[in-house]
Amino acid sequence: xxxxxxxxxxxxxxxxxxxxxxxxxxxxxxxxxxxxxxxxxxxxxxxxxxxxxxxxxxxxxxxxxxxxxxxxxxxxxxxxxxxxxxxxxxxxxxxxxxxxxxxxxxxxxxxxxxxxxxxxxxxxxxxxxxxxxxxxxxxxxxxxxxxxxxxx
Amino acid sequence: xxxxxxxxxxxxxxxxxxxxxxxxxxxxxxxxxxxxxxxxxxxxxxxxxxxxxxxxxxxxxxxxxxxxxxxxxxxxxxxxxxxxxxxxxxxxxxxxxxxxxxxxxxxxxxxxxxxxxxxxxxxxxxxxxxxxxxxxxxxxxxxxxxxxxxxx
DNA sequence: AACAATTATATTGTGCGCAATCGATTTGCG
DNA sequence: CGCAAATCGATTGCGCACAATATAATTGTT
Numbered sequence: 001x002x003x004x005x006x007x008x009x010x011x012x013x014x015x016x017x018x019x020x021x022x023x024x025x026x027x028x029x030x031x032x033x034x035x036x037x038x039x040x041x042x043x044x045x046x047x048x049x050x051x052x053x054x055x056x057x058x059x060x061x062x063x064x065x066x067x068x069x070x071x072x073x074x075x076x077x078x079x080x081x082x083x084x085x086x087x088x089x090x091x092x093x094x095x096x097x098x099x100x101x102x103x104x105x106x107x108x109x110x111x112x113x114x115x116x117x118x119x120x121x122x123x124x125x126x127x128x129x130x131x132x133x134x135x136x137x138x139x140x141x142x143x144x145x146x147x148x149x150x151x152x
Numbered sequence: 153x154x155x156x157x158x159x160x161x162x163x164x165x166x167x168x169x170x171x172x173x174x175x176x177x178x179x180x181x182x183x184x185x186x187x188x189x190x191x192x193x194x195x196x197x198x199x200x201x202x203x204x205x206x207x208x209x210x211x212x213x214x215x216x217x218x219x220x221x222x223x224x225x226x227x228x229x230x231x232x233x234x235x236x237x238x239x240x241x242x243x244x245x246x247x248x249x250x251x252x253x254x255x256x257x258x259x260x261x262x263x264x265x266x267x268x269x270x271x272x273x274x275x276x277x278x279x280x281x282x283x284x285x286x287x288x289x290x291x292x293x294x295x296x297x298x299x300x301x302x303x304x
Numbered sequence: 305a306a307c308a309a310t311t312a313t314a315t316t317g318t319g320c321g322c323a324a325t326c327g328a329t330t331t332g333c334g
Numbered sequence: 335c336g337c338a339a340a341t342c343g344a345t346t347g348c349g350c351a352c353a354a355t356a357t358a359a360t361t362g363t364t
Contacts, residue, residue, distance in 0.1 A: 013285040014274035018180045019199065020292035023220050025177040026351080027299035028170045033352090044320060047171065060343065068175050071343050073321050080319080097329050097342040122166035125302035126295060133165040136295065139288055140172035143278060147179035150277035178321080185322090196350060212313065223313050225351050232349080249312040249359045 031125045035118050039110060045081055046114070052087065052103050053111050059098045086110065183277045187270050191262060196221070197233055204239065204255050205263045211250045238262065
């Protein structure tokens, strides 16, 4: 039985950080769920709406690039959102390989409701100051970039 | 059309933090995948092994409490791990409602291999100093606690 | 002892998330 | 021009993640 040494601590810290990220993501999801239920959206669907609210008429590829998701995830997700009449999916005329995703009137309209409900509740649930939020956000983005780089 | 005000920034920061956590979790998963493939494990399965390596003979409930997962997730996951001969699931004699999860010889043995492969690669992929790891870990755990408290 | 409430696990159904594969279109190179 | 390579999206299959529900065992109360 190998004994524990202090040298193991930094090795375990990496794993602990990953689990902290993983479990915090789940905790966030549990906070979002009742809020998003009122909008009829799941969290990944809400992310797609956030992207489209910023700028309409994107291809699946472009949405995927912003959310770090691929077509295997997005195609069925977008189809469900199309069935909910939140958006339309149409083949591009210039490049028939691409599918353009655009908001419906209903999809656009949902923005104001979402804005009133979601961000205030989330901010409150974090119990964080603006400085804390900005600090954590910045550090996570940097970490994510390094992890993505490590995968190549 | 309501104009953007500086007052919106803190509201959006909460959402941005959530997405940072969400996308960093995925990035971690992409780093872990090729490593865990060599062990024949998925990341949630690896988490279960980490818990069992610390102390064997736990109930499903106890494993769930440590990983923030419920039986709907754990039962099929543990069954797959049982099929891989990593662990056994037996009804407790004292309380027939409980299922005791114990490592097999194979499951215990996997620990040394995992220790050699996973933590060094993860630590390297984060590109973080020990201080950064500890800082982020601590802040995420605090955030997770506040989020869990917000859900009640 | 009988029965209601609680607890532990299992089951079902829905929705991601991603690897692998496929078909169709477009691009690029000789 | 003609064909190989690359690109985009859809499909399939597997494994979480969780809500809702079901089942069985235990505990508590009278």
